[in-house]
Amino acid sequence: MPSPPPAWVQALKPAGPQGSELLQQERAQSNINVDKLAEHLHGRETLDTQDRLVKLLSSEKVFDKAENHTSGRTERIQRALARGKRLQQLSEKNNWSKEEYHMANDLIGEPTPYGLHASMFLVTLREQGTPEQHKLFLERAEKYQIIGCYAQTELGHGSNVRGLETRATWNPEDQTFTIHSPTLTASKWWIGSLGRNANHAVVMAQLYVGGKNYGPHPFVVNIRDMETHQPLENIYVGDIGPKFGYNTMDNGFLLFNHVKIPHVNMLARFCSIDKATNKYMRPASPSLVYGTMTWVRSNIVLNAGGVLAQGVTIATRYCAVRRQFQDRDATGNVGENQVLNYKMVQIRLLPLLASMYALHFTGKGMMRLYEENQARMKGNAVSDQEQRGPGPEQLRAGADLLADLHATSCGLKALASTTAGEGLEVCRRACGGHGYSSFSGIGPWYADYLPTLTWEGDNYMLTQQVARYLLKSARAVLDGKGTQNDTSRILQAYLARREKGASFDILSEDSDIVAAFAWRTAHLTFEALKLRDVEKRSWNSLLVDFWRLSTAHSQYLVVKNFYEAVSSEQLAAGLDPETRTLMYKLFRLYALHTMEREGAEFFASSAVTTRQLRLTQENAVMKLLDEVRPHAVSLVDAWKIPDWKLDSSLGRYDGEVYPDLFRRAAQNPVNDLVFDPYPWNEAVLKNSQPKSKL
């Protein structure tokens, strides 16, 4: 490590006012109760657990973050494995719950090579395995005796699961499966935890029985020796190399050369091969599988709020500390202005601040709906066997809600992760030059988050599923077969009022804002339906319309969920009147700013008039920026992201931005090098030999 700076440097302070003074001032000017708001958002218990875990983790040298951004990939991934191991040890020692383990994993701030073992591998074994398979695989996996991964995507096949090339052929003669990769593009690819770590994989492969293809199914395959950890015969496996982010994860590739596995290795809770008849047994209850994806996507929506909050916290605090230029209309020497006072900064940051609240409440709402429905469906599953539980009408309502939830979760996953991913880059740029430093904490976080926009359904692909569902619902409504769910309701409401027109009062009635968003969705749905069903336009020619439609629908859902949250009894009970009023303002800021950005669609659907749009832009949004501005720092404080997690000079709670940036810069290992700067000397360092190997 470089030697400490000389005394005259150590004596220097930033020009005043100090960052700590500016943040104190920010906190003093807002009357909202930050702790109470934090509790309302996250719950007391979660906040306490977080404090406890940060204390524990930050005291261990292995979790020290100082070298995260300077090491090469081989060093980083080894350190990540060491962290993963320590985390698992701590988890056993302290008897952590699943929630505690995942929170600890989040706090250390980067993926470890156990990531996909601890999530998709265990989940798949649990949900798709039989009791026999649980004993054989799951129990050992939970003890980390088996380390696994979930191998679906292939080199040539991502979104289109039906296009997978890996084959599992049933051999009736010895009652085994042969797993085989017929081509190079059949290689499994991008599989987290596979590259160097896993000794088992759940492999999705096309099942062939008696020459017939039954589509992709999951198989457990042992891929590395349990002792030597070398790949087993006829298996070629490795790490796929460096990435834009996520470099502490060993995303891997995997090829099979006619590898035999026993009958019991096909995960058989829903489908199986009958050993007596050598016949394929059909899925019992596919809707439960359907449910897992919905759960994963709902989680992405909820997390998106927290991911974005990290960037907004950093940018908001730093823009309150950073000062640049005097206000152009100010007279006399009033000093430089806090950057957060500039409208051009506010219009970029404050709607994102509102978005992180919006996504949080939307995610919570989605999870609640999902869990209610799962409970109901479980009732169904029981009733299948035991002949009791809800009647057929309730069953139909449950299936109907699940279809709605599935489509909803697709669109919201796309909108939420795009908002968070792109929002982080907006936050980074709002920090000016220093946003580009790794010490800002935003860049590495953004780079690690970006895959979320592609995995669990590419954000553009997913919008087709939403559109398909909306078109189907619209056809049903037109046929008088609409259901009781929200989608049917907004389509029906639109049809009922279409002739009279909308005439929403978006500038004074909050519920009319929600109605205007619903109206636009319904309008775009029936427009798209006309193009598809009446004008018989090709599906491909409508993809752009579908993407717009899905975005519109998802924005409606966020606005609706946000509105329901801010007008809920729970919020009224938990928060003082000032904070509640502020939550309403955040709702309005999110909704009206979105409406302004999508103005052309709102206008074209006659949901609002051009005059309303102009007033929204010129008055309402600008006024909301003024009203939210004094509370900006408190609103990010309430998210309670610990400094240790932020790992950011710019976003420190205490505002001591410049001393921290300086300290980290001075200590960075590049400062141990003494260059020989002259081009005629081959050696790049003083007193070293030329790097002839380069």
Place this chain on the structure above:
Amino acid sequence: MPSPPPAWVQALKPAGPQGSELLQQERAQSNINVDKLAEHLHGRETLDTQDRLVKLLSSEKVFDKAENHTSGRTERIQRALARGKRLQQLSEKNNWSKEEYHMANDLIGEPTPYGLHASMFLVTLREQGTPEQHKLFLERAEKYQIIGCYAQTELGHGSNVRGLETRATWNPEDQTFTIHSPTLTASKWWIGSLGRNANHAVVMAQLYVGGKNYGPHPFVVNIRDMETHQPLENIYVGDIGPKFGYNTMDNGFLLFNHVKIPHVNMLARFCSIDKATNKYMRPASPSLVYGTMTWVRSNIVLNAGGVLAQGVTIATRYCAVRRQFQDRDATGNVGENQVLNYKMVQIRLLPLLASMYALHFTGKGMMRLYEENQARMKGNAVSDQEQRGPGPEQLRAGADLLADLHATSCGLKALASTTAGEGLEVCRRACGGHGYSSFSGIGPWYADYLPTLTWEGDNYMLTQQVARYLLKSARAVLDGKGTQNDTSRILQAYLARREKGASFDILSEDSDIVAAFAWRTAHLTFEALKLRDVEKRSWNSLLVDFWRLSTAHSQYLVVKNFYEAVSSEQLAAGLDPETRTLMYKLFRLYALHTMEREGAEFFASSAVTTRQLRLTQENAVMKLLDEVRPHAVSLVDAWKIPDWKLDSSLGRYDGEVYPDLFRRAAQNPVNDLVFDPYPWNEAVLKNSQPKSKL
């Protein structure tokens, strides 16, 4: 390096059709003459030089790119210095011109620690030094005996140059300057080539003479010993640490503790201290300094086209090779569809393809205007001394054009670099999951490019300068004092026709498209003027309007330049009719797609009707996508970016995407590690000791 894959893996091929076949098919279906178009874009000589340099550079081990994305920062920066040295040696040996040196630097694909020496340091010495100073500093710097940097930005001061804290105080008693950093925030920061490499710096410091502040001026300061390369006394200098990109550059910090430098070290071509009187001598011709920034920004506009072209080339070729899903309306088993056939991919990629051409032609147009005017101004400078040259009217026209060019270059710099930066991320995502791999070649390129959105004027800050200029022009036009430049003309044209209305025929007349963009700029200008001058709104409250105005004006300029280029005699002479027609289509695609995205503003200004907008969206743009699609691969081929520069598995000219991805993955150094995957073993690698230091 990991051992090669077993024979059964080496025998595998991708599922057909092969990438090479698909790209052949693409090239066969387009009738444009790629080589002729390439020559029109870049010139035969430039293309020949590029071929020659690629051959030379790619044969040298030091420029091998294989480990660029896996090494840690200390290794990378040493390798970058070795590359910089070799480049300089080759330059001397082969007697390269400045253009050849810069092209070679571009081809190696990453910055070197000589970057700012070779650009801003030399330029500043050349432009702001006296003949005596050229002899003392510039001549040695050109021979790399002095290695320098340009130290302006400070830890607490970026955009606001007047806010710099570093001081240079004139000492009349011994006729020296004292350079001093009074605070921590006065530390120079982000200075390229400073961190480890430079032994001199041009330091921008507030000049104090007799207690009075004369604002920031440039001083040459020796900061490291010419032999030992250790920092000189009372100087604290180092590297600022890891960044989102640009990690092969040693961006540095620098603090001074009352360091004395002689009188001759203040760069004195324009301003100086008179030794006889100890008085400050005022700038002779500030407009020439003004010109340098215009030149730098015009260059950014021109480069932006090429930067974006790299991403579009990669994404277009890969989307022609990648196939995913069968077309939903297709009957029978027709196989998976090329991703590039999907409208949702086309709407993202093809307007960017049009943008890279638009920016290229705009940059060329700007440079031409700039050079014409520089030639005229040089005539002026001579006339000051020798009493000949253009008369006062021509002088006024020159200054007027310079002011117009300055404002134009600010707005275009912001629009062009935002388009390129954000466009690269769109290209990366259009590549699906593989876009995230470093082997896509897009991520690292994007990360290194992003600072361009912040430096040489933050893209948001710059828009104020454009707005200020437009308001000033509008006031002059209203007062009947408009000039002959284009800005005055479009404002006058708007006023003359405002009452009658616009009625442009954007769907059939190309010149009317340009006129509609001009109309929208003029409309927004007079709207903003009313808010500022009549309604007396604060400057801060108008920043968002100003940003919109600047964006609108810059889009107009791109559309105008693109239109002039495609309808020019030069293009008619250089290209066959088919290619010319295609260039018109690219122009229309860029213009109409932009118009559609900014629909609300075009409608609100009455430049177009809602019906026209709907037809633009539903018909015109979709039809242009169909028409451009067959030529997409040829249009990126014409950019002639060598594979060695792209450094991308996905963007290879031959389309052999999957074998190349596989080869690079298998060889990546993480595959040399054998993990011990069990959490109860402390060691992370098999047969190694636990990493107790972690």
